[in-house]
Amino acid sequence: MEGKPLTLYELNSLVRGVIESTLNAGYWVEAELSEAREVRGHCYMELIQKEPFSSTPVARASAKCWKNRWGALRPKFERVTGQPLHAGLKVLLWVTASFHEAYGFAWIVQDIDPTYTLGDMARKRMEIIRQLKAEGVFELQKELLFPMFAQHVAVISSENAAGYGDFCNQLHNNSHGLWFSTTLFPAVMQGDQVEPSVIDALNRIYDEADRFDVVVIIRGGGATADLSGFDTLALAENVANFPIPIITGIGHERDESVLDMVAYQRVKTPTAAAAYIIDNLMAVSLLLDRCQETIVQRIGQRLSLEHARLDRATARIPTLFSLVKARQESRLDRLSTAIASHMRELLAKEQFRLDRLALGMAPLVQKKMDGEKHRIEQLALRAKSLDPNVLLARGYSITLVNGRIVRDPDTLQVGDVVETRVEKGSFLSTVKETHTQQPS
Structure with missing residues (x-):
């Protein structure tokens, strides 16, 4: 060993000096977030780079954005992208190298380009849409027929969300006095659990699908920063293939998720979803009223027509009755004469037949009586021969x-x-x- 050994602090100081002298500029770097968390106003990130067409990381690094910069970068990023930093996002960061003797190396984030992340999100969304269209399910919901009497509603929402309360209040207290039934299937409506939670709710509704006419997915109030959970392939496939029409009210007017695109109907807010269902039933009610009026009018017209026909028929009845009466009386006279003549002929024939039978009957009766008398005599002789005496x-x-x-x-x-x-x-x-x- 030559010379005195260095302490760890001295060695790290040398590394820090080398880094500060050689990596003294800033760099734009593309990476994927594997973790992003905020602690006391600072943002701590874990960056990775994966192999193409694989989930295997080929590079990892830690990055930090200090409170004074994070306070300005965070609202800008969320305003442009519509969501906060979270694991799985692709980001473009302006970083500088930093090495501290006690805490080691880290990249210090000086700026974030939200348009890069927005573009990546758009690419993912377009890929999901392309795959749904390739599967032939993108328009399936649009092909369903919305029930005329859609009154039994399955609601997927957070149980305590203000939007859910607004939806129920709007639906049940409608100014038309229309009746509706709602059943809540609670689900997580923001964060990483949106996809599995909403799919689970859809499965529970499917198990008793005969009970419901329509499904409503609503997200109550607040910012639109957590809409990414509604831009997943699995959730979109479940909604697209669902056999009951689905109405979505999960974002503001300018925000449209993939879920909105594949649903039967997309509206702005939970109250707008309630209004859509009310308007549908009200339109049916008005249609029924018009049909009723038409039926009453047509029946009135038909009754008037039939009354006129009856009046004309009534006026013709006396004349027709006289003609029919004369014809029938003449027919009856002819029939009476024919019957009387026929009866006389029949009676004469039967009288002649009776006379002939009477003439031939006496000898037959006498012969029969003689035969029976002889048989009785024979029986008497036989009985006498058998007398015990x-x-x-x-x-x-x-x-x-x-x-x-x-x-x-x-x-x-x-x-x-x-x-x-x-x-x-x-x-x-x-x-x-x-x-x-x-x-x-």
């Missing part, structure tokens, strides 16, 4: 027990009293023994 007279007997004829001795029990009937009377016996004769 005839059998008894021949010497046969009939044995009964309890009034029933005994055909099988096995049905008798010892001790049973049986009755035996013969030709001249009957007698009783007591069974002492039964015996069944086997066939030989």
Whole structure:
């Protein structure tokens, strides 16, 4: 080791001297902000440069804008670009080199060109619009039919926003006395959470889409500095493909986001969104009134016409009735004569038929009676031959027990009293023994 070693402070002092002597000018630098934060009036930035078509950083640096400069640069930037510095913005900065023995190296921001950032924002917006058109969804919302009776409204807004209150007050207290129903789907309406929050609200509305006629996205009051959250591809695609008409009221007249472009209708303010819905329903009401008046007028005209026709028909009725009456009376006379003649002929034919039947009926009846008389005689002889008394007279007997004829001795029990009937009377016996004769 040659010579005495340097302290860290001495080494840093040498670096500071070299930087101040060699980098003593200012430089315009293009970079992307990976972080931007304000502390006690100072703005601290982290700058990066990414590889083309990649998100990989190829360079990083810290930058600072001191309070005395930041107080003038900030309002100018926000007025031109319509938004504050935030991560993801492309910026063009005028910087000078600074090295401090205790805090290290940093670029000190002396100026910011907001037109550069505005141009980059415009390029991004045009790229989103180009992609939406290439997908064929840019005009989808415009092709929807706005419901005539749009009374059930889904509202996407910050719950405590003054604009939401103004919208509801305008809608529910309209001077026409029209009825509306509103349902709030709360969402973040500024900052980095705009896109996921509004998409989530749209998804919740989609789950019960049958309940609503129209969706309103409103951003209540204040500056227009945080409209960048409404210039994203994902949010624009969700709105463009939504099946219900969407009205946006998220900025002032001169501010138009990509979301405004793809929505069914863009208005300036939340109250203007309410007025649009009221005007639509009022126009429908007036149309119905005109239709009612037209219907009443047409019915009156038709009634007058029908009354005139009825009067003319009434005047012709007596004459027509007389003609019809004469014709019908003549027809009835002809029919009566024809019926009487026909009945006489029919009666004569039937009388002749009855006479013939009467002549042929007597022999048939006599023959039938003779046949039946012979059959009765045969039945009487047969019945007489089957008379039990005839059998008894021949010497046969009939044995009964309890009034029933005994055909099988096995049905008798010892001790049973049986009755035996013969030709001249009957007698009783007591069974002492039964015996069944086997066939030989």
